[in-house]
Ligand SMILES: NC(=O)C1=CN([C@@H]2O[C@H](COP(=O)(O)OP(=O)(O)OC[C@H]3O[C@@H](n4cnc5c(N)ncnc54)[C@H](O)[C@@H]3O)[C@@H](O)[C@H]2O)C=CC1
């Protein structure tokens with residue numbers, strides 16, 4: 001008999017078919033308690049769980065006593081209670097690498113659009129305000145050869161360093177828990193403490209995972225350390241940044257502008273002050289959102305679940321040490 005799994009995200013037809021050759025699949029819209037209640041038997045029998053962007057906590061795991069593996073269509077896994085998974089020896093699979101280059105592209109898009117005011121200026125053109133030769137009130141600031149500060153030099157940080165250094169001639173400063181030999185060798189990146197990155201960078205790009213350590217790592221004191229001309233980018237997770245402090249720093253001119261792909265609350269509430277600040281480019285968490293990359297992530301997650309339920313956790317497993 002094929003193992004049963006719960007799928008809580010729509011998949012392209014060919015990937016769903018691949019999943020169904022290995023498993024009996026129950027598709028659900030979400031993992032809310034009422035949904036779990038509605039499909040109680042399927043949850044009770046499920047050995048695998050596949051989807052993205054929903055909370056997987058101990059209350060949910062209690063409803064899934066047979067669960068052996070969960071596979072998220074994302075690299076970030078802050079929405080999982082990893083301790084609870086570990087306690088039950090449940091594998092947590094994720095999708096690093098397949099999205100790295102796309103997310104780095106998105107960060108460069110934020111860098112360029114914030115510095116050159118692409119969104120703001122394009123909206124003015126559409127509004128019919130381009131009626132004569134433009135003046136300084138339409139100008140932006142240069143990106144090339146400015147100092148790029150990267151907070152979190154992991155896979156995406158490295159791909160960003162490559163773009164910034166090789167493409168735009170930017171010197172790279174970075175803050176990470178450890179020195180990154182490849183970033184230093186290939187891009188002459190300089191490992192610094194967080195304060196130095198904040199004080200010396202023209203662009204401060206945060207690409208950190210959300211953990212207990214990184215929650216609100218960037219707050220009032222950190223914005224105060226940045227240059228008044230600095231552009232702040234967050235493409236890691238919203239709660240890494242104290243959003244109220246960011247709003248204050250933007251309103252008070254403590255920093256020049258911000259480019260944001262992630263927020264403390266997503267979707268961003270309609271009354272967020274960020275939406276009315278002209279020096280903010282706000283994206284709806286689209287770091288990896290291209291047709292190609294989202295397909296590759298879903299395919300990776302499907303393969304990950306097949307592997308994990310076959311006892312193969314050498315690749316893409318967050319907690320291989322605990323797996324039964
Ligand atoms: N905006 C979006 O759509 C996306 C956002 N992300 C976010 O980006 C994060 C990073 O992804 P990857 O680069 O693939 O992960 P990674 O694990 O390769 O890199 C994370 C880096 O942050 C460093 N780090 C962790 N805690 C730290 C701390 N307290 N202080 C300093 N450095 C610390 C790690 O040592 C590592 O070098 C993901 O966890 C996810 O939250 C990832 C993909 C898309």
Ligand SMILES: O=C(O)C(=O)CO
Pocket residue numbers: 073074075076077099287288289
């Ligand atoms: O993979 C992730 O962690 C994302 O945020 C979306 O790609």
